[in-house]
Amino acid sequence: MGLLGPSGSGKTTLMRAIVGVQVIRSGTVEVLGLPAGAPELRHRIGYMTQAPSVYGDLTARENLDYFARIVEAAPERVEDVLETVDLIRLSRRPVRSLSGGERSRVSLAAALLGRPDLLVLDEPTVGLDPVLRRDLWNTFHRLAEAGTSLLVSSHVMDEADRCDELILIRDGRILAQAPPEELLRSTGTDWLGDAFLVLVEGAS
């Protein structure tokens, strides 16, 4: 599931509400059949924040060792997720010395550790080179086929058609929720960027 919208449209707020760290002013959020933020969910959700939330003074491996102990993941999982995000080679360097893209991959690896049922990833592919971006999307598809639900946000439209279903959001309101092909068909466009524009103009 892709969550698309411009900066400031409310993507991060929605994701934080789902993982249970956002103060919700009105309404309710239910996740995997439980109210968002329920303690039982903390074993079942993996969350990757937009800014890499890992300890800069520790190495990737040390960061992952710590988070693995919290989510009770087997020690081998650290190796697995390092491989998934292609960081084995850099895993013994302090995260602070890594590039922005590498740092966010450490953060993504931490979210994958506990094999969560739901992965909430806030702009996971920002600043990555195209090859790695493609590989990560392949990983996301593999996880989805294995039964993991993924909610991935992006403000880049060219990532949208990689998702099975899209939510378009603007100014805190959901404009549309449908598979990409259906959005194209219903708006009579052949690019999702145009579809988004048609929907924005239709709403205003």
Next chain:
Amino acid sequence: MSARVTIATTLRVLRQLRRDPRTVALVFVVPPLLLTLFRYVFDGQPQTFDRIGGPLVGIFPFVLMFVITSITMLRERTTGTLERLMTLPLSKLDLLLGYALAFGLVAAVQATVTAAVAFGLLGLNVEGSIVVVVLLAVGNALLGMALGLLASAFAQTEFQAVQFMPAFVLPQFLLCGLLVARDQMAPALEWISYALPLTWAYDGLQRAVDGGDAALIARDAAIVFAVTLLALALAAATLRRRTP
């Protein structure tokens, strides 16, 4: 609550400290150096140094842990690691106890090194037990840590966090009775001093150095411990899983 997560947090905090050898050096070298400085500042009044030197061994860890903890916790907040932890199966108590264990350990080493310099090299006299002085020092370090955790909730930047040190710590340092006996102060200040935890920490230390009444030392330590628990409880309340 889980011992596994608490210990993992302790190890993580210690590992972070180890990555910063300069901080570690400062933690262990600055208190003995300051104590040496006091010794020679009071060169002409050795009786003054004899009076304040011993208690100082147990007051340095309080000041230092306040600063280190408030900045470390502020970093957890600003870098988003706290938010990540709040989505994971980790209780707030695991986090706070993890910190307490790590910093308690550091404080124990710091107090031991400082005590060795004070009572060994600088020749300070101690009538009571050095072990008790070191134990009280660790208790005071935990008090500093708890107050630092609490203060960090009110700081938005590291600049603010650093300024909390003079704001929270210096008045307690002036009023606790170390520099001037409390009954020589303006009466209002004397009364205020009884409400400040460092006053009781100082009394306990002074009694421990002078070989005073063990029951009174235990009472002073109990007051310090109670304030520590209170500050930790308040700090836990400021650690919100949900934020705006």
